Amino acid sequence: MSEANWTVGRVAKRCGVKVSTLHFYETRGLIQSWRNAGNQRRYKADVLRRISVIKAAQKMGISLEEIKQAFSTLPDNRTPTAADWQTLSTWWRDDLDARIDYLQRLRDSLTGCIGCGCLSMKNCPIYNEDDKLASEGSGPVILDR
Amino acid sequence: MSEANWTVGRVAKRCGVKVSTLHFYETRGLIQSWRNAGNQRRYKADVLRRISVIKAAQKMGISLEEIKQAFSTLPDNRTPTAADWQTLSTWWRDDLDARIDYLQRLRDSLTGCIGCGCLSMKNCPIYNEDDKLASEGSGPVILDR
């Protein structure tokens, strides 16, 4: 099999994902393929690394949309080099550091917080993480208790 | 307002969630209410803490189903005490420790891994984390962003 002749089935098996997942990633613009004479997908070998990177990023909690954004920084007209991938990993590492840090702060305030009854109060560290990572919805309302 | 006369609207406002969320949590068995003569929901004050705990647990990446399981260990016939909640927080703290540990290992192998090309190989640490957190439910753990 030449460098540019990977079939969906082979890629799927090699990467441990389903064929439907590869179709799906393609519709989302995360991977590309060319078609042979019979309209079947064929991939270049670098798709393997892309998929691996997608899977790794997902384990870090990164969404497909964000992965797509990150991929858009890769070179268009040539196969990404190790250095190109390295750049991505550095970028995500910071993200991962932030997530870890957030969870650690959450952990450190957890024991005191859940038990003590402060959860609905304005000074609760869990409720008031001054952190974009934590912000969701409209947030708690300060009331007495 | 007596201890057992919280309306949905008040609870929602106090906790920073929507009324529909409270309805939803009720259908999932996460909170309970009683009805007044006009069929409107009324809550006991302890629902406030339940909701706070749900929110805190979600930030740790715990699913509603798991939260429900944890709640099932709370006493049925009396309002949970601080000690009861403390037990839960200890339980989840271990969970959180495991998640942090997992992310740290992921981070430590990331730089070497994404760049080096080993990602699709059998011995790649990212691909072979022997970790249940990495494979629980549908996809990776969801974290706040």
Next chain:
DNA sequence: CTAATACCTCAACCTAACTTGAGGTAAAGC
């Protein structure tokens, strides 16, 4: 007493990330 809110139920809709299935074609094995 009346109008403005607040609630109620139930069904449908939403996003993410896929999976499943139907109906049909291509490629590969013997």
Next chain:
DNA sequence: GCTTTACCTCAAGTTAGGTTGAGGTATTAG
């Protein structure tokens, strides 16, 4: 050449965690 396996497209289904809206009732403020 024939049969099995691999692919193709497109639509619809799935799970989590909610949100939105319609049509109707209860409560509350003035």
